[in-house]
Amino acid sequence: xxxxxYLLSSLAVLTFAAVSCDLSEAPQAExxxxxxxxxxxxxxxxxxxxxxxxxxYSNAHKTNVMHDHSAKMNIGTYEQGAYLATTSTSWGWxxxxxxxxxxxxxTDPSVPEEIRNNYTGIxxxxxxxxxYDKLVTYGAVPWIDKPLDPTDEALYKAQDSRxxxxxxxxxxxxxxxxxxxxxxxxxYSNTVNKWTALALKSRICLFEGTFRKYHANGGxxxxxxxxxxxxISAEELLKAAAEAAGKVIDEGPxxxxxxTVYETGGRGAYRDLFISDNPVTEEVMLAYSQSNELSVLGExxxxxxxxxxxxxxxxxxxxxxxYLNIDGSLYNEKNGTGSYKSFVEETTGRDARLCQTIRGAxxxxxxxxxxxxKTPPDMVLSLTGYQYTKYVMDDSGYDNARSxxxxxxxxxxxxxxxxxxEAKAELxxxxxxxxxxxxxxxxxxxxxTGGDLDKLPTKVDTYLQxxxxxxxxxxxxxxxRRDRAIELILEGFRLNDxxxxxxxxxxxxxxxxGIYVPALESPIDLxxxxxxxxxxxxxxxxxxxxxxxxxxxxxxxxxxAVKVPDGExxxxxxxxxxxxxxxxxxxxxxxxxxxxxxxxxxxxGWRPEDK
Numbered sequence: 150x151x152x153x154x155y156l157l158s159s160l161a162v163l164t165f166a167a168v169s170c171d172l173s174e175a176p177q178a179e180x181x182x183x184x185x186x187x188x189x190x191x192x193x194x195x196x197x198x199x200x201x202x203x204x205x206y207s208n209a210h211k212t213n214v215m216h217d218h219s220a221k222m223n224i225g226t227y228e229q230g231a232y233l234a235t236t237s238t239s240w241g242w243x244x245x246x247x248x249x250x251x252x253x254x255x256t257d258p259s260v261p262e263e264i265r266n267n268y269t270g271i272x273x274x275x276x277x278x279x280x281y282d283k284l285v286t287y288g289a290v291p292w293i294d295k296p297l298d299p300t301d302e303a304l305y306k307a308q309d310s311r312x313x314x315x316x317x318x319x320x321x322x323x324x325x326x327x328x329x330x331x332x333x334x335x336x337y338s339n340t341v342n343k344w345t346a347l348a349l350k351s352r353i354c355l356f357e358g359t360f361r362k363y364h365a366n367g368g369x370x371x372x373x374x375x376x377x378x379x380x381i382s383a384e385e386l387l388k389a390a391a392e393a394a395g396k397v398i399d400e401g402p403x404x405x406x407x408x409t410v411y412e413t414g415g416r417g418a419y420r421d422l423f424i425s426d427n428p429v430t431e432e433v434m435l436a437y438s439q440s441n442e443l444s445v446l447g448e449x450x451x452x453x454x455x456x457x458x459x460x461x462x463x464x465x466x467x468x469x470x471x472y473l474n475i476d477g478s479l480y481n482e483k484n485g486t487g488s489y490k491s492f493v494e495e496t497t498g499r500d501a502r503l504c505q506t507i508r509g510a511x512x513x514x515x516x517x518x519x520x521x522x523k524t525p526p527d528m529v530l531s532l533t534g535y536q537y538t539k540y541v542m543d544d545s546g547y548d549n550a551r552s553x554x555x556x557x558x559x560x561x562x563x564x565x566x567x568x569x570x571e572a573k574a575e576l577x578x579x580x581x582x583x584x585x586x587x588x589x590x591x592x593x594x595x596x597x598t599g600g601d602l603d604k605l606p607t608k609v610d611t612y613l614q615x616x617x618x619x620x621x622x623x624x625x626x627x628x629x630r631r632d633r634a635i636e637l638i639l640e641g642f643r644l645n646d647x648x649x650x651x652x653x654x655x656x657x658x659x660x661x662x663g664i665y666v667p668a669l670e671s672p673i674d675l676x677x678x679x680x681x682x683x684x685x686x687x688x689x690x691x692x693x694x695x696x697x698x699x700x701x702x703x704x705x706x707x708x709x710a711v712k713v714p715d716g717e718x719x720x721x722x723x724x725x726x727x728x729x730x731x732x733x734x735x736x737x738x739x740x741x742x743x744x745x746x747x748x749x750x751x752x753x754g755w756r757p758e759d760k
């Protein structure tokens with residue numbers, strides 16, 4: 150049965166999950182310890198409960214809501230720069246305590262040691278992942294490796310340095326790789342194997358290595374304070390990232406999925422990974438499965454394609470321009486005559502990932518008769534005209550409720566390739582062969598036939614540099630960042646990438662611009678199917694009585710149309726006041742937590758003296 154994991158996981162959660170938010174509450178099943186740890190069935194059932202800590206149907210498709218590449222209708226308190234330690238409530242340790250409980254008591258000699266070590270390896274993998282989240286969110290935190298009771302002095306310990314946290318994370322992942330017995334691809338990629346540990350190690354060491362590199366020596370206002378007491382170098386961590394990723398590449402069972410050549414309609418090998426009913430396991434290393442059969446259904450269509458739900462998240466023009474042409478050349482938004490390209494011209498002949506991420510001019514969708522028909526971006530929903538399709542089923546029947554049964558990747562081999570390429574590029578040791586088997590391979594899958602597929606780039610793309618990474622002069626690092634952003638968009642990486650590169654200000658400064666429209670107050674056919682798709686108007690009453698009211702976009706305080714400075718026509722866009730302060734690289738510790746544990750120190754940038 151495909152989704153047996155859900156049945157077991159639900160039972161494990163009900164039976165064993167610690168629901169506390171402090172460090173000392175014991176799991177509810179402590180009285181039945183012998184039942185849990187006395188045989189392999191109990192160990193398996195308990196560790197299934199750890200999968201609840203991964204993204205699920207409610208958030209797996211929207212893990213990148215805050216980033217610089219998308220406009221949206223509303224922003225939260227944190228995004229306005231108004232988040233305070235007095236209002237922070239995010240400090241919680243129940244999940245780590247639950248994992249520690251399992252590790253401490255998985256010692257029953259009646260279970261063979263190899264079996265016990267396998268499940269301890271799984272537990273330590275999840276502990277590493279949970280502590281990585283703590284590291285990204287709060288920086289230095291207390292390292293706790295046992296379940297605490299209310300009298301334990303460790304309950305009131307101070308933060309350990311980032312060195313301590315990253316060292317223990319790596320130890321946990323190394324133990325997991327050495328002791329998890331599953332080496333092959335797991336059924337439906339619903340559970341972890343030993344390669345999951347190395348893939349996560351490459352992710353986490355890359356994060357911490359680049360964080361240290363770019364925040365040191367004035368890279369951010371509080372960078373020195375973040376790294377206080379740290380002696381592990383960025384180079385050491387980047388080498389560890391490259392080594393872990395390289396081992397997965399050279400010895401692991403995974404490869405890029407390339408079976409579906411992109412032709413038209415918005416579907417191809419890249420998008421297969423996100424709209425398939427079963428995970429594409431040759432590339433997807435870990436997935437969240439959704440099932441009509443068990444009523445475990447996702448919300449991606451509802452979130453992206455409904456006027457009643459979701460923030461109308463829409464790709465920006467600034468980012469869309471970073472996709473290369475199919476021949477590997479840089480994209481130019483203007484024709485040879487100097488006029489701006491139409492939507493058809495803009496989404497034709499490009500890196501095929503573009504039209505597998507948004508509705509391009511060739512996008513097709515099933516109508517009520519089940520026939521694929523050309524379907525333009527829905528300009529009632531899209532703020533910029535670049536409407537996302539990455540997780541969205543191409544059938545309007547999915548749009549207005551929780552109904553998605555496509556599985557959602559949580560970890561992909563493509564990320565491992567990107568981690569390897571970036572770590573080697575940051576170290577300055579990347580070779581042409583490294584490039585060819587990583588960035589080159591990803592671009593080949595995207596249909597790119599020319600450019601630097603088998604050799605290292607030597608020329609800086611000034612648009613990419615000036616718009617997103619003004620402090621980067623290395624063309625190889627720039628091109629790695631281009632492909633990382635394109636390949637992993639909406640998969641939960643971008644904000645953390647901005648944080649580790651000390652590029653948080655991108656969030657505030659990136660333009661939320663949109664598609665080119667030739668005229669206002671005039672019907673527009675975006676995809677050349679002979680139908681009116683858009684009517685941009687400044688008349689607030691047009692949507693009530695206008696001829697094209699069903700496709701009308703009304704300009705206002707936030708929705709804009711800016712006259713192009715050097716020709717005819719307008720660029721759509723959306724504006725909200727966003728704010729980035731340098732203390733936002735890490736969250737504050739909630740004040741009520743510090744009141745309980747006075748040994749904790751408030752994080753840099755959130756203390757009165759830091760103002």
